Amino acid sequence: MRTAFYISDGTALTSETFGHAILSLFPVKFQHKTLPFIDDEEKAQRAVEEINQAFAETGERPLIFHTFVDPRIKRIIIQSDGISYDFLDHYVAPVQAELGVEAQPKTNRTHGITADYNFRIDAINYTLENDDGVTTRNYGEADIILIGASRTGKTPTCLYLALQYGIKAANYPITEDDMDNLELTYDLKMHRHKLFGLTIDPERLQSIREARRAGSRYASQQQCEFEIAEIEALYRREAIPYLNSTYASVEEIAAKIMTTAKLQRHRY
């Protein structure tokens, strides 16, 4: 199998995103290797040894997706047996020409600490402290309140919204006990404009719940169908925006919520 390397003087997250986006277009399997924090010539030499070894072992030249600030490190890497792709190569010059401003490269520019950093930490803490529907007194501070049945993806989505966008996302689970005569509680009505619903196909819900509590009423087909039908009826009755998480990743759900609810992100 051919090896793909993602290399940078920082976290290498940008190199990974760049490389994955390109490689995912091809129906080819790769061995992936990330080498972050390659920030001096000695580390670059060791990276080259690893690249050359991958070539020697597989007989196929490794693909290298990289970004470096220091041209000396870059020079060492591109002299390896791999094939180098630096996505800045083709774009810095045209953007510089358009802006009429000189580029000022610095290390760790993309994923280092920035002024808006505390927003994210506050958002994560907020989200963790408002993840159960028991504490509702902080809803005034929420950017959004996700509601839905248990195991529809609310918690991972809230955490992703906090980590990626600095959004304070509360999570209000609608449980079996709420099912008789289902309606919005007083606390939820007070913050109606912040509500966003998640739903899921009952068959998928059943299989997720079955994996957690096999054979329980909670995981039964009947219970899953009943909860989803009741909750979707509530969303429609109350005109709450909602989406179905069955075939969507956490990233997709979060991006859809940001757009639909017109949320202002606290981080770019």
Added chain:
Amino acid sequence: MRTAFYISDGTALTSETFGHAILSLFPVKFQHKTLPFIDDEEKAQRAVEEINQAFAETGERPLIFHTFVDPRIKRIIIQSDGISYDFLDHYVAPVQAELGVEAQPKTNRTHGITADYNFRIDAINYTLENDDGVTTRNYGEADIILIGASRTGKTPTCLYLALQYGIKAANYPITEDDMDNLELTYDLKMHRHKLFGLTIDPERLQSIREARRAGSRYASQQQCEFEIAEIEALYRREAIPYLNSTYASVEEIAAKIMTTAKLQRHRY
């Protein structure tokens, strides 16, 4: 202020990463706008109206970072008043030539649901359920166990490791009660090879704790200095790898831990 647009038929996360990496090189402020899920010609037309309006209002041509699978949508966007940058333009052809395999573009390739998706959800659930140091019976399942004083960044780091890399990260806080005769508990000793320590400069710790419990003993200079000194001594005595989170973002801490602890990610 000039506007930067990030547009895609999917989440636009890749376009954002690409655009941010380039724009962060320039000392210029931008108004940022993300338009995800632009997946038909009508939505593309509305995006063009938004781009053209930004140009009309600012007098400066917006920069557009985009990726599209459907060439018809791309054609509509690049006919706007903005300046288009598609990072696939320069890289698909050379990679295709090297691999000798035709590219097969498909929508939502980078941030959609993939086979390894359940790994991440399991990792998030694991991390949330093992975030307090009270439950230690699941440490056999952990990929890593972060230890450290309260407010050194353990929880956000664990969540990021789970979301980004599918790593099961447990969190064991070392509290004031542990400070007399500080040593590893039996549970931690049993999983010694999984331990990773976080530390932080006492001044920074003090200011974070002060924001949460102003005037408390917990937030006092003396207490913060004492805890950090004792805990760092423990790390050294027990040869536990550790790092200082004072000047590092969650992304940087997580990437360093992945490398130092040689963790196998469950997701690429």
